[in-house]
Amino acid sequence: MSLAEHEYRALEEVVGAEYITRDPVILDTYNQVWGNKLVFGEKFSPRPAAVLLPGSTEEAQAIVKTCNRYGIPFKPFSSGFEITALGIVSERTIMLDLKRMDRILEIDVKNMHAVVEPYVSVHKLQLEAAKYGLYYGVVAAGPSAGVIASACCHAGSGQTNCSAGAIERNVLGVEWVLPTGDVIKLGSAASGDGWFSAEGPGIGLRGVLRGHCGANGGHGIVTKASVKLYPWYGPAELERAGEIPALRAATEVPYNFRTFIVTFPIQDNAFDAMVEIGKAEIAYSCYQIPVPPGGYLGEGNDEMWAFMQQLDPKMMESPGAMVVVVLGANSDREMEYREKYFHMIREKYGGLLIPEMNNPAVQAGLFDASMFSYGSVRHVFRLTTDFFINPCGDATTTDFLKNLHKVARETMEPYWENGSILQVGSAIFHSMYENYSVGAHHEDMYLYDPFDAESLEGTNELIGKTMDTNGKFRRFGVPCLGAGLQFEPVHHTHQNWSPLYDNYDVWLRKIKAALDPNNVGDWGCYVPPVFP
Template sequence: MKVEERRLPAEVYKALEDIVGPEYITDDPVILESYSFVWGNELLFGSRLAPFRPLAVILPGSAEEVQAIVRVCNRFKIKFKAHSTGFETTSISGTEPFLMIELRRLNRIISIDEKNMMAVVEPYVTHAELLYEALKRGLCFNALGAGPSASVVASSACHYGAGFHMIRSHWDGQNLLGAEWVLPDGEIVRLGSMAADAGWFTADGPGLNLRAVLRGITGANGGHGIITKVAVKLTPWYGPSKLKLCGTPPLYGFEVPENFKLYVVAFRSASSLVDFLYSLQEEELAFAAYKLPLGAMTYIQVTTESNDQAWEVFNAKKDIVARANYSVILLLDAISPKEMEVKEMCFRKLLEATGGEILPLEEREEKALFVQLLTGVGTFRESFRAAGSFAISGIYDTTADTLAKMTEVITRAVMLKYMKEGRIVYSEGQYWLCPVGNQHYHMEQVFSYDSTDPASIKAVHEIIESSVRLMIEQKFGPHGDGFLSFDDNVHNIAGPACLDYHLKIRAIKKALDPNLLSESSSYVTPK
């Protein structure tokens, strides 16, 4: 594939260089090439590499430098996109070359307020960094599905932000307390109380509350400016300030503290599993709880080093695998032995009422699963290893019973067809279902595909489009993920059936970005 090469005009390059210094801007093709690859590119371009490189990469060191860069882009009409830790196509892919504003120098935890349980961070602070600093203070932050190296700013203000202990910590978008936002025209806006220089404690006033405009459900993915700081809510942590590491990479784990208990529980049906999660959330028993997306294969993949080793364990545990198609991983925590005794008693009564069965876990499995629950380590092993890559047919948020029915309909009408054709790796009941709070649930229907096989790649496109159409036809309602879309392909299907939401976000885009320079192919196109 021929790669399109475009450079910034010398005048523009010099104006940007004057802002950050020559050491923090480059148009070296070798460096630019490294920004041409990201997971999922083949779904957009038919190749693992994008068909073009960025115009240049620039590394600002402050919000003021970001503002100055954006103003230069407006003066010379240069498209731009910000990048922090990056993970998928929404982070660095676009439809044409643009200036890559790399935020890795903005990497400070500015403050952790123990009393008010909140933190203020810059874009290159990862979930792992914030978690470990919070644990020292008896606090905790959500463990992201994208892994411990993912940006807190990206997940809380720019993208979805679903994680493993949302039943306690909520999802990252719900934890957003404030943001410093460089708009596409270069103006800096601070949300909520920070707008009145009253601290970061709330996004609801006395200043503007623009969280719905800033992120909605899935965020704008860089489509309407650059976030340079966020304030996020933290939750209590009853474990030790420092966890004991064990094992060796890549299969290391944490010793489970004395005041925590980890279980994997299997159910005979999706409805029994849903009843258990409803009751568990109502009784407020768990630090973490969610449906294992691949059943027993989830923790087999998480706790093994290769597909070969996973296959050996699978064959040795066929009986458990057969019983674990609908299974929940559960982590209880307590501030005292007496509280743990009460929680375990309640847990076992719920288990009895819903017909659940506790599955046996080896010690190494328990430790590896605990580190995944707390940090997100190990997620990529279960997601990528089976076929080389993975996709999600839909991300939905509503009540658990609706999600279970929706998944069953999509499975029978769409997923099984492609599984039988051998174009994807999938099994019935393969979805992640996680309580978020107040009987609200998050679901992702995951499957694996071969990123080197055109037929498998084509199947991903067909599955996503068919799933969205089916959800609308079956009157499940607009429970989706904001219909995250590249270049409007999904918006055009879902928008007319869902209150023309795409027209509203298009109007927001045009109002915030009159010159249409903030790259927005993973948000909305300004048609």
Template structure:
């Protein structure tokens, strides 16, 4: 289960107790097991879901001052640390056995500032909590694909997260306003307007403006200190009362509010859908534009796997969930008046029909279930339901010009060698989730479903994941979005070599690398290896090497 672990010295434990109180420090194996569990989505069931490396202790501070004191205590005694809050899967695992897990669950303050359309939140405020409070003021928040249980603070400050309502709620690298930050060396810094005591409404102005350095596009994943409070941008949603739930578990839906429009449109080919996409984005009439694979829509509108399979076997799936409805957009408009709603509806219908599309009729129950999932990003459990194990692809972040190529590449990656029928849930189809990102470019990522209990299925999933990179590098699908660590170095200088500058930032802010993370650039990359890695891509993406890497990855789970 785990190798022999380090023991926290008694004098260090006493110092932590003085900072947070004896109740909020633990080095008990029983307690620490929770911080080493579920280290990856799709891990082998059983004790192998425990990480090989466990933290030396877990500490739960409640204030920024306590966080700073914990960091300084770690520095004093030569310990590393990894801070975490909440999200998709377990992000609390540490890279070395001399690391302290800083659990931020006690820091869950939430304040809505409706006048400035923003919230002031702590690390353990979830997107679901924030949205519920924001809706009381006619506002909503961006919810990333991890779903409503994720921490908007973690996404906005520390790790990439993209959400399906990005057309209407931007993306979190720009939803971050002001912030409170404990640097890797334990200093408390407030940035943006909060840095000069003017409030939390702006990331620029009198305070230090370093959002690009601390977050950028991907984020440090816990490698740049601890973020304890932020100002976070909210967006208007024209509702004046709580949204009305419909249905019953497991099919809870949401009644379509007045002056909202919900549509399911399909096109005959990717080229015509691409043409419509440019027009829909340019018109700016939609709050959300989402493309889901038809089988994923089927999993959402059915209550159980058995129900979905029975309908599929009888040929009775609703049209929206049938394979030939794959070139689709789920479209949501929100308006403040009947006249505005009629205008948006007319423009949307004109674009769809003029580009060769048509609308799929859906039952009220299916519409309400899809609407609730769209607004709350509750899709995650539905996507995982068929298998219990998923991973995702390289991601595309580029012009809608690449839409047909992205779909082709998705299929190419999933139907390659060593993945016979039955090894992956998809059976060779692409499974791309696509949406416009901030009204400018499109995001796509290919979901891979597999059975984590079967090694051949894990090997197939690992091979498919690796092949996404191989396909993209051999015949680019657009900008590779999910590049971090060694992947950035393999890309070389194709997108400006950001890893070179990220390493400089990390070494300046954290010269002894005490703020630990696996989800960041390789800090001490030898110069010769840095230059050689891009040249190794043809070797690393060859079929024999991909096969070896897939089997290695799958040996203990994805």
């Protein structure tokens, strides 16, 4: 549904003709993203009516005010790497591509925080912070993930959540263009005293801003955010080698770090060991991820498959439960203590350091991957095309996650066996939040090919089981469809699951209505004020 001429002109007046388009050639590049085939049945989701490239908060605000004047839905996004970024309810919706707002505005070294605009990627901030001996926690989605998108607008977690905070808890203030067009600042920034505290003086709305899964652009535009930085024990720039980028990695683990890939006999031992590592507060990074056999992803699938075929078959058949542990310390004594404690815990739970998984090259590669998440996109997309996640547990107890994992595994196993999804021994992503003080994040993921009819059919069947309100996942909370595939008009997640969980949607919809009285924030990846 196109915009009326006068509506388009009003928007054009805000950003200028160079930064607005309604050309279908351009628009059809804003509605194709992985996962679309599964959710929309084809590679295309609804085409927006226009796309704009605002360059400032003032322009973003003026766009939103224009939307209110004419009743035009809008949706902002940064990197645009998920359905939650690009999925829209209506073809009358306009999109705000925030690409031009890409500055790191401030790194406050003394107070350990940075203020950024929406198109600043996690890795860009990490590189700048490292110059000052600081670090911004990695996001598992990869180095291109937006700092603001992951911390303020969408659910996410990462490999360094244990030491560098749960991502949403690192927010120390934001500048927020509300769906009404009003601009507010949260926390100390509101009183002009700097960006050091999200809770005041000044209003603190972090829960409303992000909640559990984020509003995904459904309640305005975060145009600036301040985020916490943490100590970095490595050099400002790591020595890396490898001509082929896919194989390029740190040449060694930096002096003040150690990296281990521990194989536990059973998954429960891995869970228990991670809890103890968390309690001991010794790890810089501690998580589970499907580490490929031999730690080698290859430059391409063919190279990876060739490598796997020459491995000892035992490694392929029984990879065990692998946990990646990175220790970091300021001094030799501190490292000695941490290392000793770590090995004590490892041995207690039968964790082995298999030599093939702990040679210096694998350790250096895993260190790079743990700190900067380089391999994640390669890992989850190249192998089969797409991935999906069973309902994931978040910020919850280990016993809960153990049970969730067991049910998830039982549910997935038939699909591994019939080949609908990639047949792997372990497909867990598990990362503790702040040394388990606020629980952990857990995903049981699987890789599938949406353009293979059998794989798509099997995956849809599997998803049906996990989304069944009367199914085995009923007791594990509202399914958070991992990795940004939750699209309310298709999945009806809030609508169907809320009655099982205290009718939480009533509150969610009230928040939406209060912030957005004209309902112009596209609600496809959030919630409507009233279910249609």
